[in-house]
Amino acid sequence: KRYYDLIGTLEVMKQVFRESVVDGFELQLQPEWDSENPPLTDTQFADWTKTPKYTIEEIRVLLEEQKLSILSVHSSRDIGSYLCSNQERNYEKGKSLIYEALFLANSLGAKVCVFHLWDTWKTRFDIHKLKKDFLNIAAQFAEIKASVENIPTHLEGVTPLSLVKLFDYVTLDIRWASLYNELNLFEPIISKVVNV
Template structure:
């Protein structure tokens, strides 16, 4: 059976001081099958205490989202050897291994710098992949938004250079670039059979590259046709899992568990084998 997970990033953010101890509190109210742990840059130096807290919760963390700025370090490559990016990535791999995560989500490019020097990110992938393999972690590259090109174009470049690469497909990111329709094209069906190993399920309420509307929304709030989406991936025989990332915390830090549970129920109702 496919599993439906909740991103800890949906629960924890600046309004509640990125307090990782809140995972334990809200997990009791959530009807998901486990969690995708999101690492923040402000947590470096606290890895041991965070690992202990996560293990002590008794919860399942089968997948981890590595700290997003690593991709930016890869792009800039200011030290000429990807040293900073590799050091930070290994810290993330150690955390993943410690909490039992078998998969690692990565923004290969990120931030305002984004894909400005994608040739560095393309080469840098090989460097972080070596580290992931050392920890027996399946590295998944996400179709994150771009400033210069588009996620699908970069995915194609990566597949050409690394034929065995694995991806995680994010519905919101694709819709932001008007690329959601591309996944329905017959010529791209091979992505589902060989490369896409996990899904981020989020809605989007804007048009093409409307940056001020780039917010992670729950299913049904935006303009993505999820009935069509789930019907299609059933045809592809996709057998991976799902993570809901919809931002659930308010300006005062309180978490809307009912909203998240609604997303979990929608996926389980509309996707076979969940």
């Protein structure tokens, strides 16, 4: 199955749930499902043109019908690209995607929602503005741990760790932490890590 094939993914999830001892799943929201815009972080425009589109409500209904345990929701990988855009319309789209992911996590009973909060290629963005807006939206879903992942950055003078430790909850991507030689540096903030 292709990663953006929601129906196929649900079939695989049901099979895995039946045949293994997993407690549940992380659902990754794919930008290919967005009917408004093609993915910003993908060069495969053809995938977007042929992929069925879903609203957050349609995704919620599909998942509830399957009765699958969703432990965490991974928001669209495009959020950081929207939030680091110079266009206000894109910034607002990024905030809307944050809200939708948290809404879905809350609706499905997930405890964690993961975010790629910045554009990995941008050399300039206002992390404090991103943090303020992110936390304002997350406050509407206090029971969900809105977790920021240590994705790469080209922002001068910082590393993924120095950015994520500004937030209350962190998703530790071991691959990125190792690439930046930061894995052992997560120890002082291990209490913030809610997802690996």
